[in-house]
Amino acid sequence: MKPARGMTPGDADRLVAALVTGRGPSPDEQVTVWFAELAVGEREITVDQTNRSVVVGDRAIVKWLLHTDAAGHPAPDRLQALLSAGFTAMPRPWGLLHQVDPTSGALKLLAIVTEYLPGTQDGWEWAVADVRAHVRGAESGALTAPIAIGVLTAQMHVALSCTGITDATEAQAQTWYAAAGHDLAEAIALVDGDEGARLRPLESRIKESLHPISECVGTPLIDVHGDLHVGQILRTNAPYAYYVTDFDGNPLQTAVERMQRQPAARDVAGMLASLDHVGRVVIHRTPDVDEAKVVSWIAMAQEIFLDNYREELQRANAEHLLDERLLGPFQVQQECREFVYSVKHLPHWRYVPDAALPALLDRLEAPA
Template identity: 30%
Template sequence: MSETSRSQARVHHESSDGAPAPVAATRGTGARRTAPGVGELVQAALPLIAGWLPGQRWYAGKGRAITGLTPVLATPLQVGDPALLHLLLRVDHSGGSDTYQLLLGSRSGQPAGLPPATVLGRLTGGPYDGAVLYDALHDQELTGRLLEHLATGDRFGSLSFRRTPGPQLPSNLPGRASTAEQSNSSVIYGTAFILKLFRRISPGTNPDLELSLALSRAGSTRIPRVAAWFESRLERSEPATLGLLQRYLPDAEDGWELALDQVGRLKGDPAPGNFAIEAHRLGRATAEVHRVLARSMPVDRLDRHQLSLLADAMGDRLDSAVTAVPGLLRYRTALRTAFRALTADHLDSVPVQRIHGDLHLGQAMRTPHGWVLLDFEGEPAKPVAERRRPQPALRDVAAMLRSFDYAAAHLLAGAPHNPELAHLAAAWAARNRTAYCAGYSAGGGADPNASPELMRALEIDKAVYEVVYEARHRPNWLPIPLAAINRLALTV
């Protein structure tokens, strides 16, 4: 499996005689410290965190000055040398505030093989003076402690580790941090489990846990089975999901990498044709997941007034995108016309349900038993409440169609103005888009071709999101969604 895709008031640590000793968590900066050195460790760590945090791929506040760091909850999972600290940290910045999850390790000497970018620096003062502070996900001994807590269902004050019914989880597997750049962090335990740690934390159940549990309990084979998770209460709110442990798929192949491999072969063989078969199978798998979610979770229908509100929301997102990327201005009239088509007379109502919310080829794995979907948290930049809202199932289909366009665009890398390659790329994307939609319909999903206005609006909405994302994070990729905007505007 590619690494692309892929916690009652007691904390146990070993006392001098080897017996587990209770240690209470520390909440807030003014809380009474009951674990030796924990308050000093947190305070000594804050200046180092302030310098290290903005450079992390998952940090959402890039370009905004940090104005304050406030520990929300600090829980020692292991004290001594090495120490392991679980920290929920509120970060105030010029654009507002966010809460992040950190797992910090400290040792008197730097562990061998620790990537330089994971080291925050050396602590000064207090009982940890001179110790190296680092991202604990890169320390196999400390990541092993996390697996132990998940296996035994420990509770650390408001920090709770929970596991699903079934065989006892192993607690002695080596854990290695995934090297994939993403909005969260992952630890892979042997060839059995993968633990996703959500970095940007919001109150409430993360959709990835909620939907993965629903699919697991329904017996779906289209997702990795949920084994455990951990969570914590933030003040008086409902528990916030912090991490999710699922079965690892060691024999799986990443859908994005498979697609790029097929695209790369086009230069030597204009019609390899193999991936269209996989695209059809992936469409069937997507429909199967949607059908299970529709049986397991609430469903509804959007009436004409609600469709009008949906179109207005798409228009508002477009206006914001035009402000961020003025190059979209020339398309605004046509795109708004596409959104207004959602209020046509024949669209009396549209079914909505829980969906994946951020589906693309990198969220799909081909296993020996068929396609499996991953990462049901939706678009991480959106509030959790919005991501948990029922939506048209075809939104996932539209998102996957955009992913085929992204894969095809890699054929033009280094030769963006080659007409022959551009034709091959467009033909490859069209062939696989058609195959995926056919597979989705054959798998029991609504026929995308029967709802052209809805599909066009949903695909435009996704492409507008991509334009803003690429402009902020990957400017070299901006031509990909802009090309889609141009194509979709011409169909209005």
């Protein structure tokens, strides 16, 4: 049997060379080139479980897509839109490799090539370390990183909105509301043990918090990142610079769903939830930590992120992109998804939504 594309040693080297020439490595393949330079020498990154990622010459990363869909992939259009708008807070895209169907001429995405940023860490490393240092009284980026991420997220949304803005229809609102209800029902059905015993009494409160999703007819829709959380934010060594990565969308959705426009609030809510999750990880993994200080940081970080996101939208005259009504409901839905994900893929993770969801509901229900 012929090995899957990208599994043979030298495939990544050959793809980078093909970008330089502008010709596909094989007759039935074609490349899209945004940037290219010669680089050789492969080194696999083993932490990526969804795809196979290979560093080439410490200059580029080739991400081979192990699970493709005939319906398409969101990354090519997202990357092109960001490049066209002059957005630079991402690893520089080098190019794409598509396979061409000999009969229909249809393209299937095989690989994405981007700049390799040596020495960077993703947010599950740098943010956790920052918060640990912060609550111990040491200097860190715990309260400055949310500023940069808020600005970056707003600039990304403004850039993505350049491809067009549409309004949510009644059918779309009801589809999203039904999906949120399904996520809740699945979480209730799957989560067992002490966490399940704490989750089930929250069901009616969760349902009530999700209801605004059904009323979002007319909210602006744009192309979004689709899976935005701190793990998608790379940070360089000091002086810190931040870059957003991975425009594949939510891996648990179908290709059609991932390519659809969404409210900008979907990404914003995802980042708000993940800032909370950073705090929960610190509490869980740090002996003798002052839990109250971490909880206080969560609230401050979320406020700083959101304030700077709003301010950057205002600077771009794009305040209309954010529907504030959806932030709470989408965060609640995200916590339900975290429960489901933990049961299916990462059992030890369930402590995160177990702590985050009740606190979120209390905040949403508190008097204004």
